[in-house]
Amino acid sequence: MYSYEKRLQTFSEWPFREDCQCTPELMAKAGFVHCPSENEPDVACCFYCLRELEGWEPDDNPWSEHAKRSPNCAFLHMSKTFDELTAIEYFHLEQERLRIYIKKMGHRKIAYFRDEVEATSKNLRALI
Incomplete structure (x- = not known):
């Protein structure tokens, strides 16, 4: 992109x-x-x-x-277009972009897990 x-x-x-x-x-x-x-x-x-x-x-x-x-x-x-980037500049940009992506996906997974734990706890409390 x-x-x-x-x-x-x-x-x-x-x-x-x-x-x-x-x-x-x-x-x-x-x-x-x-x-x-x-x-x-x-x-x-x-x-x-x-x-x-x-x-x-x-x-x-x-x-x-x-x-x-x-x-x-x-x-x-x-300060450059994509076509003007050197290979090393592209590598550094892509490395940072992937770090951002992995961090965002990790936060999503943690939020999903938290929601599942909360729902399970609520269901278990309803059984007691």
Whole structure:
């Protein structure tokens, strides 16, 4: 998803098209991919830092919103395009992106396990 074109392809069902700041083109340039859910058709996620944003409004600027909510995202601070990165620069970026991904997935698994333990405890208390 380092490729602008690949990110742009994800916005085929994006609800904001014209006369707004958050067009598919601007969203993709700011590092976002469109990842809608049934209840939230305007969820966008940074492919790099995995920050998910929803509730977009026509005058929201993707770069500004991304920077406000994830100021340390390395994608925001890249001074080169993907095609201009050296192999070592790409390796370091990808290493950090994978660290972020693994951390996020770990938190999700822990939250899921916590919910399961709570539900099981509640069911056991109901039996007593």
